[in-house]
Amino acid sequence: MNTEVTVFYFAKSAELTGLKSETIRVPSELTTLELWQELVNRHSRLSAVRESVVLAVRQEYVAFGNQRVSLQHGDEVAVIPPLSGG
Amino acid sequence: MNTEVTVFYFAKSAELTGLKSETIRVPSELTTLELWQELVNRHSRLSAVRESVVLAVRQEYVAFGNQRVSLQHGDEVAVIPPLSGG
Amino acid sequence: MAEENPRDLVDLTHDKLSVDAVSESVTCPSCGAISIFIGTTRNSFDGNKVVRLEYEAYVPMAQSELRKIYADIRARWPTVRHICVHHRLGVVPVTEASVIIGISSPHRRDALEAVQHCIDSLKATVPIWKKEVYEVAEPCWKENKECQWTEQT
């Protein structure tokens, strides 16, 4: 089953996709690694930052791996490059 | 030989002497303990704070003891109660 | 009494920051100490002249990550009274403040330690990004060494 989520891109990842955000349909149950792959399928240039980003789901950090996430309609997903606030 | 110095009193010591400052004649060579005694001779109430003050001579701290100081005309001496700045 | 409730204050703003505003927002009659940290824009990096910085944030998540830091500070320094972070977004010219942190406590040790912990944690976990724009070289997205997933560490 698929669901609709909003993806936010920041910093370098926004430059690579040319987008600040987009709404996409993804499987509602998947691993964080599969979620990343969904994003790379849409924006191949993202693969350049694979080693230096993490994801956030519903505004909580998630690491890449086999950890499963359940997504609901309207959930926020974000690509989080290395932080440089302060 | 005697010389004339200006003595400053601060905080509790100013309350005990009733003075902010005064000019007095004292021996030009004496120990810091003798210098203190000169002050107590003038203001007996100062003896109450003997254990909790130090002196400053020419704006430098000196401890009570047999350490000798040479005083010149116009030198500043000060009675320094426990500090509470900040 | 206002004094009874510890304040957890956050402001992410495009406006110029004010040290006085942060200081006043954490002042309280039962506190003897306020510690403040100001992060400012430097004029050069590795010999490249910096023209300006540009900040962006994932605003709602930045706010929630800051509140996690505040909860952690209150667990470590229970006497801390008020906590305030103002972080600027958008363009920040050289010498202007990008972040101001203010923390009050009855005695100074707690506020001093908590401010240091707050800026260290902010750099590690709060989703905010800074692009340095140079006079000559290409603009560069910076990476805090405190961040756990930079390639540089």
Place this chain on the structure above:
Amino acid sequence: MAEENPRDLVDLTHDKLSVDAVSESVTCPSCGAISIFIGTTRNSFDGNKVVRLEYEAYVPMAQSELRKIYADIRARWPTVRHICVHHRLGVVPVTEASVIIGISSPHRRDALEAVQHCIDSLKATVPIWKKEVYEVAEPCWKENKECQWTEQT
């Protein structure tokens, strides 16, 4: 260039203190960090309601002792750029600042540590005195625990 010369600033004043003024006086284009400590008047001590504080100083010696502290800071943290201490004298009402310390450095660790050292040293060696005036109890000359010749330690 003004930036080349580290500034050692001292002001002992009967005027109300300004955090912005201290912050601006230590700002410099090559620094990324400013750390500020503000000591404020508390409203109670041991259950006695404090009405106000009164400060007095041995002004010229206070200035020279502060400059000794600055020299010590520069020896310990050579990257420290500007140092500024404003200390208020006379009557200070509750919640107002009695002292503001500001220190800038290229990287934050130095400014943060130096400010802490500065307030610790100030309390130990700078000839300034504070009388607490209470609503009911007799006024009391305070004694910093950092001072080496108080009877209380």
